[in-house]
Amino acid sequence: MLREDLFSIPRHVGIIMDGNGRWATARGLARTRGHREGIEAAKRIVIAAIDRKIEYLSLYAFSTENWRRASEEVSFIMGLVARNLRSQYGFYRKHNVKVRHSGNLAGLPPEVQSEIQAVSDETRDHSALTVNLAVNYGGRDEIVRSVNRWLETRGEDSVPAEAFSEQLLAEHLDLPDLPDPDLIIRTGGDRRMSNFLLWESAYAELYFSDHFWPDWNGEDFERALKDYATRKRNFGGMR
DSSP, X not given: OOOGGGSOOOSEEEEEOOOHHHHHHHTXXXXXXXXXXXXXXXXXXXXXXXXXXXXXXXXXXXXXXXXXSOHHHHHHHHHHHHHHHHHTHHHHHHHTEEEEEESOGGGSOHHHHHHHHHHHHHTTTOOSEEEEEEXXXXXXXXXXXXXXXXXXXXXXXXXXXXXXXXXXXXXXXXXXXXXXXXEEEEOSSOOSOXXXXXXXXXXXXXXXXXXXXXXXXXXXXXXXXXXXHTOOXXXXXXX
16 A cells, blocks of 8 residues: 555545446346446445545545436346445444445435435444545536525525625535535546536546456556646636
């Protein structure tokens, strides 16, 4: 493992976990096997993130666009999410992981909603790492819901609509207390954001890997962190 004093560590890492289906297809397996293996990869990276003392890890598990996939695959993924949230309680306790959720909770099946709420309650006092599960999440959808939340809370004496600001929008995001991601990782070879944390990642560093998500391990994560350490972040200022 690389020494911590050799490079800076991001506080918040987001991961677009891509390539589960292609990983399975390349091996002559059902796409559902790729999703199962993707959960094991996520557990490996959670442990690696704790080892590197990262505070927040956002995992893009299911997007608002993923509903367009075959109904059989969507049903499998929803069931997999619900079952694994429940079955991984021991993992969360052992590693002191707090689980939170971003995305349109109301748009998920009732059993998935209840499991997300249960694991959030169960792990609320854990402190080694906060894992944000982005399920039924889309960056554009989050921005729209943020504006609507603000509109719903406006009273007659509140700030006028023309005074709406970046700060007000940010305060009404799904998890406004989370810091913006410092690093966004995408696995699976594609090089695009796919509607992930669009508002929050305005100045995030981007890292793309050709490895499919089920193959990812601590060494892959270390390479991403080492690459991040070479970046000079100036947030629009001069170098």
